[in-house]
Amino acid sequence: MVLVVVFGYSQKKKNGTIYLEHPAIGVVNEIMAAFVAGDSDKVGTYLTDDFMAYNGFSTNKDDKGTTKEEFLKRVDFWKNNMSYLSMEPTAGSYPDALEYKESGVWVQTWDHIKGMHNKSGVKLDMPYHRLYKLDENNKIxxxxxxxxxxxxxxxxxxxxxxxxxxxxxxxxNINTVRKMMHAFEFNDMDTAYSFFADDAKFYSLELPDGESLNLDEIKERNRQLMEAYDFDSIDETGYPDYLEYDMQDAKVVQSWWKFRLTRKSDGKKIILPALYLHDFDEEGKIIRSIAYVSTKVLDAK
Known part of the structure; x- marks a missing residue:
């Protein structure tokens, strides 16, 4: 007996044609130019009287969409409330016109919109995907x-x-930062590092964006620093703040300091200003340190 295995493959069925160039794409480009310019009258000339716009991410089952009148008011809102508005195709993308056998002509675009909301200062810098359905008169x-x-x-x-x-x-938590700083000043390194969680991360302006040091790496860096400089004093500037945020339940101490150092090689006195942000966990351990300090000051002649 010979076992015969038959593999079935689904058949392709064409449902229309995709165009790189099409009159409908021209209509879409023109309406978006009018939208960015804030010309609601011109935008209206491209829309059918029964035009409806929809939010593709909406989960509201009762969402009836946006009428032509409402959409034109939205154009006016963007004109009056946005600055620096622009909309360009996302890099490497281009619009397509799709002529479906059943549902007619659609245009799909992948754009990037930029601008700023005037009152809030919120920046718009985001991708924007849109589908347009056009009628037989090339209106949207x-x-x-x-x-x-x-x-x-x-x-x-x-x-x-x-x-x-x-x-x-x-x-x-402010007290913890003070005790940690002054333990450094008096070269009590074991006490200073005891305030940090074992997996604490250390960031600074002088590290590449997103990169950090771990506790062992920061210990070695500080050891080298103390070999080259005497820490005469670490002085608090102004007063620290502890911010207990509602959002994300963040717990942050921000503090300002002056490191008064003496360079051992030549006796040069140096003042190094610094701003620190220290994030705390629920147990009161420092889990993240961000240093806003420029060690270029240490190169002073």
């Missing part, structure tokens, strides 16, 4: 938008003052 009947709603919500949230936690000028 439907529009479906896909974009980052978080940016739009940030604009809306910024219309009113909102609190985001509490600021303290005295707190045990």
């Amino acid at each position: 009947k439907n529009m479906i938008d896909y974009y980052d709603n978080d940016v739009i919500w940030e604009v809306r949230r910024s219309f009113s003052d909102r609190q985001n936690g509490t600021i303290y000028n005295h707190h045990d």
Whole structure:
């Protein structure tokens, strides 16, 4: 007996044609130019009377969409409330016109929109995907938008003052930062490092963006620094703040310091200003340190 295995493959069925160049693409390019220019009257000439726009990410089952009248008001809103508005094809992308056998002509675009909301200062810098359905007269009947709603919500949230936690000028986490700094000053390194979590990360202006040092690496860097300089004093400047944020439950101490150093090689006195942000965990350990300091000061002649 011979076992015969038959593999079945689905058949292709053509449902239309995709065009790189098409009159409908020209219509879409023109309406977007009018939109960016804030010309609602001109935008209206490209829309059918029964035009409807939809948010492609909406999960509202009762969402009826946006009418032509409402959409034109949106054009006016963008004109009156946005600066530096631009919309260009995303790098490497281009619009397509799709002529479907059943549903007619659609144009799909992949753009990047930039601008700034005037009142809030929120920056728009995001991809923007849009589908357009055109009728037999080459007018736009439907529009479906896909974009980052978080940016739009940030604009809306910024219309009113909102609190985001509490600021303290005295707190045990502030005390921890002070004790850690002065332990460094008096060369009590074991005590200084005891305030950090074992997996703490250390960032600074002089590291590439996104890169950090671990605790062992920062110990070695500080050892080299102390070999080259005497720490005469580490002085608090102004006063530190402890910020207990509602968002993300962040716990941050920000503090300003002056490191008064003597270079051992020539006795040169140097003052090194610094701003530190220290993030804390629930146990009161420092889990992240961000140093805003330029060690170029140490090269002083």
